[in-house]
Amino acid sequence: MQTMNRYVPYIFLAPAIGLLLFFVAVPMGQICYYSFLHYSFFHEHVFAGFDNYRRLFSDSNFWWTLLNSFVYVLVTPVLMALSLLLALTVRRALRGATVFRLVYFIPVVTPIVIVGIIWRWMFAEETGIVNYIFSLVSLPSVKWLSQYPTNIISIMILTVWRGIGYYMMMFLAGLAVIPKEIEEAGRIDGANAYQHTAHILLPMLRPTLTLVFVISSTAAIKMFTELYIMIPGAPIANKTLVALLYRQAFERFDLGYGSAVGMVLFAATLAFSYVNVRLMERAS
Amino acid sequence: MKYLRTISLYSVMTVFGLFALLPFVWLVSTSFKGAEELFSFPPVLWPKKFVLQNYTGVWNAVPFLAYTLNSIIIAAASVVLNVTLASLAGFALARYRFKGRNLIFLFVLATMMAPKEVTIIPLYTTILKMHLADTLIGVVLPFAVEGFAIFLMRQAFLAIPKEIEEAAVLDGVSPLRLWWSVMLPMTTPAIATLTIFTFIGAWGDFLWPLVVLKSPEHYTLQVGLSYMIGTFVDNYRYVAAGAVLAVIPVIVVFAAMQKHFERGVFSGANK
Secondary structure, rough: OOOHHHHHHHHHHHHHHHHHHHHHHHHHHHHHHHEEEOOOOOOOOOEEEHHHHHHHOHHHHHHHHHHHHHHHHHHHHHHHHHHHHHHHHHOOOOOHHHHHHHHHHHHHHHHHHHHHHHHHHHHHOOOOOOOHHHHHHHOOOOOOOOOOOHHHHHHHHHHHHHHHHHHHHHHHHHHOOOOHHHHHHHHHHOHHHHHHHHHHHHHHHHHHHHHHHHHHHHEEEEEEHHHHHHOOOOHHOOOOHHHHHHHHHHHHHOHHHHHHHHHOOOOOOOOHHHHHHHHHHHHH | HHHHHHHHHHHHHHHHHHHHHHHHHHHHHOOOOOHHOOOOOOOOOOOOOOOHHHHHHHHHHHHHHHHHHHHHEEEEEEEHHHHHHHHHHHHHHHHOOOHHHHHHHHHHHHHOOOHHHHHHHHHHHHHOOOOOOOOOHHHHHHHOHHHHHHHHHHHHHHOOOOOHHHHHHHHHOOOOHHHHHHHHHHHHHHHHHHHHHHHHHHHHOOHHHHHHHOOOOOOHHHHHHHHHHHHHHOOOOHHHHHHHHHHHHHHHHHHHHHHHHEEEEEEEEOO
């Protein structure tokens, strides 16, 4: 019995760890390997050295998609400011706050394809409600989806709309763990609402701010579905790294080149998380 | 003064609330519009005549029943597999001391750093070699257990007091029964959180099913809707009706389990 028990944890872990090895660890190695191959579904693969990377770095589409992926990260400060404002508001108001929280969360749980479809219609140039509202206040009609970089801004608006509830909830969690005494001390000292927020709450929220920053900006770098649904016809130079990867690998069947894009994407997400954490640490 | 503050608090909340809801009003109203109101300008936010025909038509225009069943199968299988495998692994990591435990836990954490989007190319070649391309199993299998799920369950098992386990061990309970009958029932909040996160994630997943599924009768709702919006450019009333039907399950599940979802966000879960 005792000797059997020694193997129990390994037996319990085997299925999960086996799957993670096979479907996460091995593919990470494979994509690195593929990025050095000429590889398509139809041909035997041959070693390519740095060919894929050389092609990638001389491809203007690559630089545009890389740039766009980083431009989407600019949505993060806006998203953080709005969701923090909402969190500070919601936690004050008691009556009915639960209903409001439910409402703010509906966009978060709605599948991204459906979100994209709705906003594609709302941003439609001729028939969309956004341009209609613009016309009511005599603003000119805008080509929300067919013009670069306006289409990036449109998709950012969608990202903000969808993300506010989620990050609000994370800020509420961060606010909930701030000790009551610290808050009350500020109040007794006669700090006004602004001073209270800026000098007492924000410094205490730093861990949450870091977390939200990392999650929101790495999500922005990996953007794909929104573009696939909202601007399917736009040139690849208007899109992101994941869109380039999808097109090269699954529409042109150039797996080696697609894998090189994947490696850059991976490096970008890693570097971004690292830099983010570092910046937030230094600021503290 | 107090009144003024209350009014300003509630007006901020209302503005955000309207911003969150307006797109859904637009979606639902579109799904009830007849052909003549669809493209009218100024846009009609509330149809004069409610038409139910879009909701009946969508089932005939595309294999919508198949989309729905496929989505249900994929979401259910993902939930059952993730909860079972992650709670077994999390139990072992939290409750046993053994060689390599820290290394295995570090490995689990490291897998959370690998974005899905990066690995889809090798995952697809693997699924091809396993003859699982264009199958629902091919969609579910690579994500049958995720690092985050194991992490969440490990934390839940860590929080259970030692005495309970010791009493059961003294009674001579086997490890499998200890896990299933004694420990697992004490982690129900974590299981609820994991269930709702996995369900919403699998229901809304798009990129991987899009890559794997090729024949229309194997599409999920999300892949089917994206196919419809490309095809029915002139008749998106069907798409709207389909989108409303596809969003109802997530909103129902979410409203029923809101508390558990919030706890998941609190623990830093992200999809």
